Amino acid sequence: MAEVVTKGVGKVERTADRAEVHVSFETTGSTRNEAVDALTARVAGVEPAFERPGVEVRSRRLNVHDNWDGKRRSGSRAAQNYLVRVDDVTALDDLLAALVVAEPTWLNGPTWQLKDDADAVREAQREAVVDARRRAEGYVEALGARLGPLQRLTDGDAEMWATESTRMRTAAYGGSPGVPPQMEQLNLEAQQIVITVRCTAAWTLLD
DSSP, X not given: OOEEEEEEEEEEEEEOOEEEEEEEEEEEESSXXXXXXXXXXXXHTTGGGGGSTTEEEEXXXXXXEEEEETXXXXXXXXXXXXXXXXXXXXXXXXXXXXXXXXXXXXXXXXXXXXXXXXXHHHHXXXXXXXXXXXXXXXXXXXXXXXXXXXXXXXXXXXXXXXXXXXXXXXXXXXXXXXXXXXXXXXXXXXXXXEEEEEEEEEXXXXX
């Protein structure tokens, strides 16, 4: 029995409701102990920022190593790297302001996510099947035939990615040291997350 095989794509957008931020602090010393002691003192003022409601430290990683100038040892360096999850996105600006005041060596974020994508994936699956059927109907119409029942449905890979927020991110902070920056001026709004589902469907082709 003849069949028609089509591929369908379903795309759904949801506003992100979770963010992750990477931040690191580095210190130096003449010895490894001095570098670690300096790092301990530095992050002691940062840790309270992670105790805010809706903020969770997902990982802390310590790195300690010697610095070398050619074959000569030239002191040591210590670094603490954090991966921070923010489930309450309304707290993001305050957290970022506190981290910037602490003068991190490196800060990257936010990376936008969804806490739960199950409903969005199901909606995208429905759209993918509808798309596959619409394509099949177009082919059978071109053939002057009729579309029969579904024979097989194969799930494709689901994908998620964040699209840029509709507002610009061009503001810069030029405040004084130790003064919390106005993070809202950076327009770090929650982005749209696009969930894409693909499927392949095989339909019976009737005369």
